[in-house]
Amino acid sequence: MQRQTHSKASSTRKAMKPAMAAKANNKNMKAATKRAKSKPTSIKKSSSAKGPDAITLLKDDHKDVAALFREYDAGKDKMSAARKEKLTEKICEELKIHMQIEEEIFYPAIEEQMADVEEVVGEAKVEHKTFKRLIRDIDSGSPADEEFDSDVKVLSEHVEHHVKEEEEELFPKVRKSGMDLKTLGTAMAKRKKELKTGKVAKDRATLDAVINTCVYQRINLRQIEKLRSGLCRLVEWQKSRAKGA
Numbered sequence: 001m002q003r004q005t006h007s008k009a010s011s012t013r014k015a016m017k018p019a020m021a022a023k024a025n026n027k028n029m030k031a032a033t034k035r036a037k038s039k040p041t042s043i044k045k046s047s048s049a050k051g052p053d054a055i056t057l058l059k060d061d062h063k064d065v066a067a068l069f070r071e072y073d074a075g076k077d078k079m080s081a082a083r084k085e086k087l088t089e090k091i092c093e094e095l096k097i098h099m100q101i102e103e104e105i106f107y108p109a110i111e112e113q114m115a116d117v118e119e120v121v122g123e124a125k126v127e128h129k130t131f132k133r134l135i136r137d138i139d140s141g142s143p144a145d146e147e148f149d150s151d152v153k154v155l156s157e158h159v160e161h162h163v164k165e166e167e168e169e170l171f172p173k174v175r176k177s178g179m180d181l182k183t184l185g186t187a188m189a190k191r192k193k194e195l196k197t198g199k200v201a202k203d204r205a206t207l208d209a210v211i212n213t214c215v216y217q218r219i220n221l222r223q224i225e226k227l228r229s230g231l232c233r234l235v236e237w238q239k240s241r242a243k244g245a
């Protein structure tokens, strides 16, 4: 009889368990949702965030590139080929780094934190693809080419339009969202520095040199792209090997 009572109590406890577990689960879900809604996840908040916030940093980049384009446009008819090459190299390098920090850090952060930016970020990424195509033409071309000045002009017009949209439509929304732009800016400045001065920049310079040689040797674009992705994989493999060593 005692055994029966014990068994009954045990089965009642067992029957209660799923209900209690569901309640606890529900509670955990609510807490997780509250946490997710409340603030940043992938960019760690830093109390010692220094330097410009994310939007100021991006606007400063926009200003710098616009000044370089103006310099090119104003002097293109009397500038030496060497100066043109140097100036366009700088423009392309600045743009590549700027797009990379937007695509790696800024765009994903705002997409994660804001509900209504998916479409505008999608369009921005497509526009970046157009810049990259033009940059590739300029990088592999020469100031002696007939279309060189036109390529630079078209790139500057596309960039001007893109910057206008970012600064007039996207950035004000991001500012209003109350995101932690200071911490985001610190992460972006760090990555920018890495890209400008670090090993990554050296690796890319090596790849660019190889690609330029291929262009000079008239190896077609498809083969160059294949070679580029192969070399990128090789660089990544070497990096992971060095980390593991």
Ligand SMILES: [Fe+2]
Binding pocket: 099, 102, 124, 128, 162, 166
């Ligand atoms: Fe952009």
Ligand SMILES: [Fe+2]
Binding pocket: 058, 062, 098, 102, 163, 166
């Ligand atoms: Fe931008």
